[in-house]
Amino acid sequence: MTKNVLGGVLQTCCTEPLTGFYRDGKCNTGPDDLGKHTICVVMNDEFLRHQALIGNDLITPRPEFGFPGLKAGDGWCVCIDRWKQSFDAGVIAPVRLEATHEKALDVVTLEMLVKSSRLN
Numbered sequence: 001m002t003k004n005v006l007g008g009v010l011q012t013c014c015t016e017p018l019t020g021f022y023r024d025g026k027c028n029t030g031p032d033d034l035g036k037h038t039i040c041v042v043m044n045d046e047f048l049r050h051q052a053l054i055g056n057d058l059i060t061p062r063p064e065f066g067f068p069g070l071k072a073g074d075g076w077c078v079c080i081d082r083w084k085q086s087f088d089a090g091v092i093a094p095v096r097l098e099a100t101h102e103k104a105l106d107v108v109t110l111e112m113l114v115k116s117s118r119l120n
């Protein structure tokens with residue numbers, strides 16, 4: 001059983017657009033997921049702009065990678081290190097705790113995630 005950061009069963013993050021490193025709708029991870037796509041984030045414009053500024057363009061579609069491009073309101077499994085860069089810069093996008101993989105806690109604290117989940 002894959003667990004979320006709360007210790008429960010990992011829930012689906014988003015299926016429209018279909019997210020996840022494995023494109024299964026969940027923030028599952030494994031040894032081939034070098035980016036650690038473990039955190040389920042609900043996009044907002046400020047987060048999308050900041051991610052682009054730090055070199056992680058989540059707006060531009062990349063069909064060759066099955067990436068549709070994101071807009072505010074979309075759910076997406078984001079690389080935990082990239083999310084933390086935005087968080088540390090004061091740019092906080094809402095997090096869905098039940099859909100965030102427990103491995104996210106290798107990089108960030110539960111307190112950081114709970115603070116971000118309250119934006120929902």
